[in-house]
Amino acid sequence: xxxxxxxxxxxxxxxxxxxxxxxxxxxxxxxxxxxxxxxxxxxxxxxxxxxxxxxxxxxxxxxxxxxxxxxxxxxxxxxxxxxxxxxxxxxxxxxxxxxxxxxxxxxxxxxxxxxxxxxxxxxxxxxxxxxxxxxxxxxxxxxxxxxxxxxxxxxxxxxxxxxxxxxxxxxxxxxxxxxxxxxxxxxxxxxxxxxxxxxxxxxxxxxxxxxxxxxxxxxxxxxxxxxxxxxxxxxxxxx
Amino acid sequence: xxxxxxxxxxxxxxxxxxxxxxxxxxxxxxxxxxxxxxxxxxxxxxxxxxxxxxxxxxxxxxxxxxxxxxxxxxxxxxxxxxxxxxxxxxxxxxxxxxxx
Numbered sequence: 001x002x003x004x005x006x007x008x009x010x011x012x013x014x015x016x017x018x019x020x021x022x023x024x025x026x027x028x029x030x031x032x033x034x035x036x037x038x039x040x041x042x043x044x045x046x047x048x049x050x051x052x053x054x055x056x057x058x059x060x061x062x063x064x065x066x067x068x069x070x071x072x073x074x075x076x077x078x079x080x081x082x083x084x085x086x087x088x089x090x091x092x093x094x095x096x097x098x099x100x101x102x103x104x105x106x107x108x109x110x111x112x113x114x115x116x117x118x119x120x121x122x123x124x125x126x127x128x129x130x131x132x133x134x135x136x137x138x139x140x141x142x143x144x145x146x147x148x149x150x151x152x153x154x155x156x157x158x159x160x161x162x163x164x165x166x167x168x169x170x171x172x173x174x175x176x177x178x179x180x181x182x183x184x185x186x187x188x189x190x191x192x193x194x195x196x197x198x199x200x201x202x203x204x205x206x207x208x209x210x211x212x213x214x215x216x217x218x219x220x221x222x223x224x225x226x227x228x229x230x231x232x233x234x235x236x237x238x239x
Numbered sequence: 240x241x242x243x244x245x246x247x248x249x250x251x252x253x254x255x256x257x258x259x260x261x262x263x264x265x266x267x268x269x270x271x272x273x274x275x276x277x278x279x280x281x282x283x284x285x286x287x288x289x290x291x292x293x294x295x296x297x298x299x300x301x302x303x304x305x306x307x308x309x310x311x312x313x314x315x316x317x318x319x320x321x322x323x324x325x326x327x328x329x330x331x332x333x334x335x336x337x338x339x
Contacts, residue, residue, distance in 0.1 A: 088255070102264040109260065168292040211286030222274050
């Protein structure tokens with residue numbers, strides 16, 4: 001295994017295990033909350049296996065717990081899952097192979113596996129990081145859901161354990177190495193600003209999807225940075 | 240809770256994930272598409288961080304999650320391991336709520 005000192009998320013295997021454990025803890029709280037919201041333990045477990053995208057699942061049971069029907073709950077859950085389509089497209093070049101294999105690994109396309117893959121410098125490492133993180137998160141998320149669903153309310157309030165504070169921290173650790181890309185800081189600031197402006201009135205899940213528009217100014221900056229560095233290297237060669 | 244809706248959500252979720260790997264998988268994309276997709280995760284992660292730190296439903300709520308994220312930010316800038324960052328943030332929020 002390559003040891004890249006100081007770049008947490010470029011160590012695919014230890015990073016994958018670390019993310020898995022954190023997600024497992026969160027999976028326990030999902031199981032607890034899902035059962036509290038009216039799902040049977042079997043439904044909670046099947047949901048984690050098939051839907052397998054934490055933010056959507058939390059949004060779904062959140063609407064149920066708030067008194068909304070299952071039909072009302074499905075909208076925000078699907079909207080939140082839309083970002084996985086963008087992730088899948090961005091991962092497509094590093095996922096070669098037979099259609100059947102690609103169809104299977106597609107289920108592993110989530111925030112964590114995408115961020116981990118994107119933090120790698122070359123395609124083979126990115127593919128390994130994607131698979132290791134995706135599998136680790138899938139196993140831990142489902143194991144956690146099972147434990148939580150069986151524990152039911154016995155665990156207490158997930159907030160008192162600080163579980164809700166773990167996810168922003170995890171996303172921050174995943175975001176940090178990507179901010180070195182040209183245009184990324186602009187994309188982050190614009191995206192976050194859009195989300196905050198939209199949050200008070202848009203349905204759950206929409207603010208995060210709306211933030212996707214941040215790639216437009218980010219992409220423009222990246223293009224200019226590339227053009228500038230090309231001009232600079234031409235000037236060096238010429239002069 | 241109906242099983243039908245749950246399975247429908249599972250199907251929708253999978254279909255969204257599969258668009259890229261199944262339809263595009265392994266092929267190279269043009270430079271402009273690549274440049275855009277390289278950045279896709281960045282604004283989404285930034286938005287998730289903020290929404291999950293200061294958002295509660297449709298309101299902004301400043302609570303123990305904010306200092307927890309600050310602790311995480313310090314640790315990330317010092318390049319602490321991922322698990323340390325996550326557990327320190329959870330621990331900070333839990334302690335503040337226990338004594339706050």
